[in-house]
Amino acid sequence: MPRYFIEVSYKGTNYSGFQIQQNANSIQAEIEKALKIYYKEDYKLTGSSRTDAGVHAMQNFFHFDSDIEIGDGSYHLNAILPADVVIKRIFLVESQSHCRFDAFSREYTYHIYRQKDPFLQDRAYFYPHKLDIALLQQAARELMQHQDFATFSKRNTQVKTTLCTILTSEWKQEGALLTYQVSGNRFLRGMVRGMVGTMLQVGKKKTSISQFINIIKSKDCTKADFAVPPQGLFLQKVNFPSF
CATH class of the missing domain: 3.30.70.580 (Pseudouridine synthase I, catalytic domain, N-terminal subdomain)
Incomplete structure (x- = not known):
């Protein structure tokens, strides 16, 4: 058919x-x-x-x-x-094509604004705290060195593996908007928000880079911060080999 x-x-x-x-x-x-x-x-x-x-x-x-x-x-x-x-x-x-299993990568962004703006409130996260951008970048780069992201997977997810390959991971400052850009072959439930929330603790200097690495390695989702709200998260692109 x-x-x-x-x-x-x-x-x-x-x-x-x-x-x-x-x-x-x-x-x-x-x-x-x-x-x-x-x-x-x-x-x-x-x-x-x-x-x-x-x-x-x-x-x-x-x-x-x-x-x-x-x-x-x-x-x-x-x-x-x-x-x-x-x-x-x-x-x-093609009749055997599958929009989930044929996709080889997905790209997400998470948007944060740090000065009150009524036009961004349903499309970004208002986060007026002081952040060390260099530490955020260091944390983002660290994510690319790991494969098991069980720490950033919400509980009760029915997946066979928590292994993922992060292809790109970086923060960008665009005017008043701070954006996290990440791409990977697959993502777990709540994974991007968990990574963002935990990186923000690094940017606030509440969590050190070494602690961040230990959090990733712990494979314990109770150590991650999933508290960032959904409105800042965008699925930007789903990539297929044929188009």
Whole structure:
């Protein structure tokens, strides 16, 4: 049966997350509803990269199978969808393609603003504390030296391994906005927020670099700081070998 990918972008403020959940509003539920209205068919979507409640995405993907020909109906579907969810395109792929397992890397950013700004409050984390940027950079580089990120995985996650490869990890200052940029072959549940929260403790000089290394090596999630809020986190890109 023909398989189609859907590329989406969304502001996650009003949603319980990417994946469909019982008695909760999700990105998947909104898109499945729009597909049913427009194509008069029930489609169960498979997602590429799960995002938690309140997390945003510049690019994410679903796939679905259909025995009817599907064109790029994104214009009509976007007219049905809420304003904070956008379908960028729908396109035919090989029948064995999988939007989760075929992705070879994912890129995230976490945004922090340090001066009060009402236009950033739902897209970044207001953090008016003094930070040592050089220490933040040192902590970010240290993450690239490790493979087991059990420390930064929330409890009760059903994964076979906590091994990940971090490809890039750095902080950037862009005007009043401080942004953490990270890419890797895979990420665990809560991993980016856990890394950011723990690095901020390094930047505040509450945690030394040697303590940070020991926290990573401990594989104990109770030692990480997951307290940073979701609105600062963006899934920027999902990378596939064929496009």
